[in-house]
Amino acid sequence: MPRYQALRGTRDILPGEVEKWQRVERIARALLDRYGFREIRTPIIEPTELFVRSVGGSTDIVRKEMFTLVLSEDSVSLRPEGTAPVVRAFVQAGLDRVAGADRLYYIGPMFRYERPQKGRQRQFHQIGVEVIGSDDPLVDAETIEMLLYLLEELGVSETSLALNSVGDAVCRPGYREALRAYLAPRLALLCADCNRRYEENPLRVFDCKVETCRGELAAAPAMLDHLCEDCRRHFDSVRSYLDRFGIEYMIDPRLVRGLDYYVRTAFELLSEQLGAQNSLMGGGRYDGLVKEMGGKDLPGFGWALGLERLMMLLPADRAEATASADILIAPLDAPARTAAALAARTLRRAGVRVLLEAGERSLTSHLRRADRLGVPLVLIIGEQEVAAGGYTLRDMRSGEQRPVPVSELTRLAEEILREA
């Protein structure tokens, strides 16, 4: 075992895998751009209070999953999610007065102190989007449509969309009491966790996986039956748009997201292939959060996609053995090195990807390396070439060789770039 290793729940993304991440990010950025989203980068560390106020003091995330650091007076935490920091930045910079800054996206690491398992790490990555300033149900639908389009572009299938409305400040309190009233006489039959939930956050009982609890909850009142008029209309409208987009979804009256700021629309994308953590991403509406963060009373909508989980769903790496270079330069002895370095410099400045071999190597060894690395061309420089004032170019695919005078390096570069 190495003396040092990555901390529990963190890991390195090594060459060979990182290309996969780059591809996902490239596709995502291009697609988000098409929908008018602009990137925002916020610190990964924020005042602890920010998350307590937004995510909610009684949520698991805040209660036991934050990496919190107390330095003298200040308590700061690594961000466990991305929405609160973005809203904070939005308010701080007054982005509501900046044209085109109401649709934002971020890509980056999040941190939660949990026991790692399949699909769960302490440092994980998310792509998230936020639309701030509109409560139009079309925003909900359009943003969900964008998400599904993104997954389509990435080649992810076999996911299912779960949709719910969790009400708002008008109707949820009433529903909460109705649920409590239903649960109260049944507490003795429910598990210890559900008893705790009854006290802290009754809606969470729907997360319980204990059979007896599920049985008791079968006839429990549903939020959907307690929506106020505005929430009902909003939800119906979102559904109507999704239907028109031809998007399939299932209504899950038990869907409750793990953050307190959600109102009205809440949704998740599930996959069977993720192990016990079957949620690929989650999102919803958060009208009221901007005001809570000290800004104007602006509504908001957003989602966040777990990148590690996404990677698990990506089609098998078609081991695209992308050659690491267009040409390998092979000096055969010490005197040839300078000529080799100069050739490398010229080609690189012309835009060619060049591997310049250092150290003593036989020609056999150079060619073997080019072959192993999948580099299609080798520029040989030995005694003969130095004497002739040029190079020998070998095409590894055909085995053909031809002399290349120093003066024709630039033309060679053009030739290589044309092929690539």
Next chain:
RNA sequence: GUGAGUGUAGCUCAGUCGGUAGAGCUCCUGACUGUGGAUCAGGCGGCCGUGGGUUCGAGCCCCACCACUCACCCCA
């Protein structure tokens, strides 16, 4: 925090009845001193997770700890 499983070479794994370690793959080198792939040969690479115990002797048996994996809670 709780439970179960697993720790031997960079990777995947053998290792018999307890006798101080092996294979395949990868990497490097060589096979008429300037020509790759196939083949062959060789080389690099191990505190057998760590520390104790039993034993003449421990990769193997016992104990503790650590790490990893999966699961619970909950979530991305």
